[in-house]
Amino acid sequence: MTFTRLVEGCCVTVVLPELALSGKATQSSVHANGIPYNAIDGNRASRWNQGSCIHTGPDFNPWWRLDLRKTHKVFSVIITNIVDAHSARLNGAEIRIGDSLENNGNDNPRYFTDHIPAGFTQNFQCPGMDGHYVNVVIPGRGEYLHICEVEVYENVALRGKATQSDRYEHMFGAAYNAIDGNRNSVFAADSCTHTDEQTNPWWRVDLLDSYIITSIKITNRGDCCPERLNGVQIHVGNSLEDNGLRNPIVGTIAAIAAGSTDTLSFTDHVEGRHVILVLPGINRFLTLCEVEVYGYRAPTGNNLSF
Ligand SMILES: [Ca+2]
Ligand SMILES: [Ca+2]
Known part of the structure; x- marks a missing residue:
């Protein structure tokens, strides 16, 4: 290492x-x-x-x-x-x-x-x-x-809880696979998510607490169809309304090469408990091989004193 x-x-x-x-x-x-x-x-x-x-x-x-x-x-x-x-x-x-x-x-x-x-x-x-x-x-x-x-x-996503709009054929590509700590980008390795073919498929991680997020790293699938991530929007916030899609958009993926990991870094204040990735459009599949979230717990009255 x-x-x-x-x-x-x-x-x-x-x-x-x-x-x-x-x-x-x-x-x-x-x-x-x-x-x-x-x-x-x-x-x-x-x-x-x-x-x-x-x-x-x-x-x-x-x-x-x-x-x-x-x-x-x-x-x-x-x-x-x-x-x-x-x-x-x-x-x-x-x-x-x-x-x-x-x-x-x-x-x-x-x-x-x-x-x-x-x-x-x-x-x-x-x-x-x-x-x-x-x-x-x-x-x-x-x-x-x-x-x-x-x-x-x-990586605070590792302690989070992931969910998504639906699993591929209702059984493959679990949401957890994007926070299993493994960037393996071959779908058969069972470390990537995969939604069913849907309108606006989404994936979300609940960080279980509000974090100030400094960067997010996303690993694309390597064995097929990397273009499927093009246009994915990333929302961060504390709301679960509309599956979290009412939270502000903090970034959009233009493209990530097959099997590659790209970093979205934030200089502006980005804070929230939920990180949601959504692929706008009809007849879409959303596949993520790893989503890493780096930041620090948002200060509260409790953790300001130590
Ligand atoms: Ca993974
Ligand atoms: Ca110092």
């Missing part, structure tokens, strides 16, 4: 914007008030004098660790480097994700960040790694570790 860098935002869960914000941070040592919490304070401000970056002492193998409080399936770790002259200190840093605290969590499965330019925010994505802890460590040398923000996201 390898992290690939993408430019778009990703994934989620928890209390204020994402997993990291509800976690608990610690690090190898603290220098100049660069406390561990500064990397999960919800602020990417990348100048040291803005008071939102961590700073260890000149430790050998300096590390910072985030305790997510339980094991999550992590899909994205976004790291913001410091903008000052010391940005090169992060060179060679590794992300480690797993459940072990052995060697302070630095022995968990490893991913290299290689180089994050000064002041830049970089998104490291993977298909989903289980971890209670997320570490950033600089191995093999004495160094100061600076990080200005670490964000951790998961």
Whole structure:
């Protein structure tokens, strides 16, 4: 499994914007008030004098660790480097994700960040790694570790509940297949949905709570008829009226290549408990091999305090 860098935002869960914000941070040592919490304070401000970056002492193998409080399936770790002259200190840093605290969590499965330019925010994505802890460590040398923000996201659709207008011949292509965590795009692999031939067929996932959604990834069928997704409209909102189709349209699929996964990223505020994909028209089939929803739980009175 390898992290690939993408430019778009990703994934989620928890209390204020994402997993990291509800976690608990610690690090190898603290220098100049660069406390561990500064990397999960919800602020990417990348100048040291803005008071939102961590700073260890000149430790050998300096590390910072985030305790997510339980094991999550992590899909994205976004790291913001410091903008000052010391940005090169992060060179060679590794992300480690797993459940072990052995060697302070630095022995968990490893991913290299290689180089994050000064002041830049970089998104490291993977298909989903289980971890209670997320570490950033600089191995093999004495160094100061600076990080200005670490964000951790998961695919919230995986914990949702899916439904659709009808199954193909009333028995094939279950709605759940689009949130089974598997992008396999061959219909026979039983991981894609398939409606019957209908007018305006739709598929919907109930996230069971309202989320602020940063992106949605959609995987098209690979073994047949990729054009069937052309023109699919995506609605997000809290209403189930008209099967959720009264909610605002937040995007439309122009086309997705056969077997490919495309990302719809949102810069505007997109919030809702339900994500609905509908294919307007008559005599249509709607097939989705995976729908991933990344975001974070919409803040409420309860989860604002932690
Ligand atoms: Ca920060
Ligand atoms: Ca699937």
